[in-house]
């Protein structure tokens with residue numbers, strides 16, 4: 001394990017709730033999801049549990065980690081356009097916004113990592129970096145779009161970006177009525193159970209998986225590389241976020257399709273990119289050179 005120490009950075013002001021900029025519709029959405037997630041155990045069904053895992057994989061792993069982050073933000077590999085659109089739709093299902101703003105804000109994070117202009121650095125406070133930052137209406141919104149102009153130039157991605165909420169809203173009645181129909185066949189299911197488990201609880205789990213990358217993986221863990229920020233490798237965030245917790249490796253080699261670079265840094269998203277390459281759906285994978293691998 002490396003002894004790389006966090007970079008000595010000057011202290012930043014702590015940020016808390018900034019009332020004049022609170023994005024109330026985002027706060028309401030996140031609050032409703034959490035309240036509904038708390039209700040989920042009271043409406044447990046086995047099919048609801050299975051669907052939750054399927055949608056965690058689809059929206060959190062395929063959608064956010066593989067597509068929004070490694071494909072759209074960093075272009076770590078290439079894929080056919082039609083497949084890129086399908087992957088992007090999966091990302092929309094995570095309720096983390098359309099791809100352009102997500103990608104733009106993340107690019108700003110890389111450009112100004114752990115500086116005062118970083119949209120989400122724990123140096124402004126752990127809670128700020130984890131969740132508070134995204135509940136504020138702020139300049140990063142437009143700056144984010146500016147940093148993702150390449151996406152907005154693509155007509156397909158532009159349409160998906162502007163209508164990202166449609167598949168999310170449509171999924172609620174689809175799951176509800178499918179769950180009711182499944183229950184009528186006599187299996188362990190109900191419409192409400194499917195909505196609470198496969199939408200609310202699933203979205204809350206994916207939220208915190210993504211958010212811990214921004215908060216915990218800039219706070220605790222070890223470092224393979226002496227980057228200019230405080231990014232760290234943290235195994236339990238890698239578990240929650242499908243390999244994104246090897247975040248110090250990622251900050252060192254942002255375009256790499258693999259974030260786990262040592263044999264024990266398990267990165268199931270990279271395995272899936274390799275699997276896509278095997279069947280011809282991914283090519284030109286970007287990887288660190290052998291001499292750039294952790295020593």
Ligand SMILES: [Zn+2]
Nearest residue numbers: 109231247251
């Ligand atoms: Zn980071």
Ligand SMILES: [Zn+2]
Nearest residue numbers: 073106110254
């Ligand atoms: Zn990144």
